[in-house]
Amino acid sequence: MAARIIDGKVIASELRARVADEVARVQRAHGVTPGLAVVLVGSDPASQVYVRSKHKQTQAAGMASFEHVLPADVAQIELLALIGKLNRDSSVHGILVQLPLPKSLDTETIINAIDPAKDVDGLHPNNAGRLAAGLAALSPCTPLGCIILSKSVHASLEGMNAIVIGRSNLVGRPLVQLLLNENATVTIAHSRSRDLAQLCARADLVYAAVGKPEMVRGDWIKPGATVIDVGINRLPGPDGKDRLVGDVAFAEALEVAGAITPVPGGVGQMTVACLLVNTLRAACAIHGLAKPGV
Secondary structure, three states: OEEEEEHHHHHHHHHHHHHHHHHHHHHHHHHOOOOEEEEEEEHHHHHHHHHHHHHHHHHOOOOOEEEEEEEEOOOHHHHHHHHHHHHHHHOOEEEEOOOOOOOOOHHHHHHOOOOOHHEEEOHHHHHHHHHHOOOOOOHHHHHHHHHHHHHHHHOOEEEEEEEEEEEHHHHHOHHHHHHOOOEEEEEOOOOOOOOOOHHOOOOEEEEEEEOOOEEEEEOOOOOOOOOOOOOOOOEEEOOOOEEOOOOHHHHHHOOOOOOOOOOOOOHHHHHHHHHHHOOOOOOOHHOOOOOOOO
């Protein structure tokens, strides 16, 4: 029997609706409108699409949206000055600098300049350290989305064997910490791990975030396992147009897994929705309000 397909589009839509309800409640009860500032440097087409989507969804949730577009050759001191201004702006509760940045800018310096309380990408070392220590923190949006998608299949992840393939600061490492917070038993693997297929075969939960198209094969998957595919890779299609594929060989895994996310239409849908969650949580924390119900 083919696996259940986890519909990220539907789950993200439901999450955005819950965020909008909570935003309206916080506005009514406390007069606080969560605000998200997105900074885009340069004119990368993919980044422009992401930023437009974030702007649209932020406004749809009833939040304030602030966009700052800077030229690709902006001096680092100017970008740092803008971040300093946003850190001091009381109407801004979340700051997101769209990555990747031009090579002339030092990404680590830029991320470290963001106020950790407003770091809705969850990349500041303060937030990464708090997450690793099991403390309350803003965590990166994609791993947060992975957990929510997993919980759409399993009421609890406690005691389950999970494997995370990929160790990036954006996905792999924080996802491991979030899974540990859910009391899962976690293996972290990567492209150089030995016997990767055998490691996968023991896992109830498989998270593929390695950036290699269709690397995880169907015969690696334990029958009935839940597979969350974080990869987005472009391959040439038969008609000359690019096609999007994940890090998992979808058609093969579909025959073995219990549930699986498609690419596109899976994890990618959740990332912006979780950005709204983080902005709402940041606004409540900054104003000393109770944690919102999302």
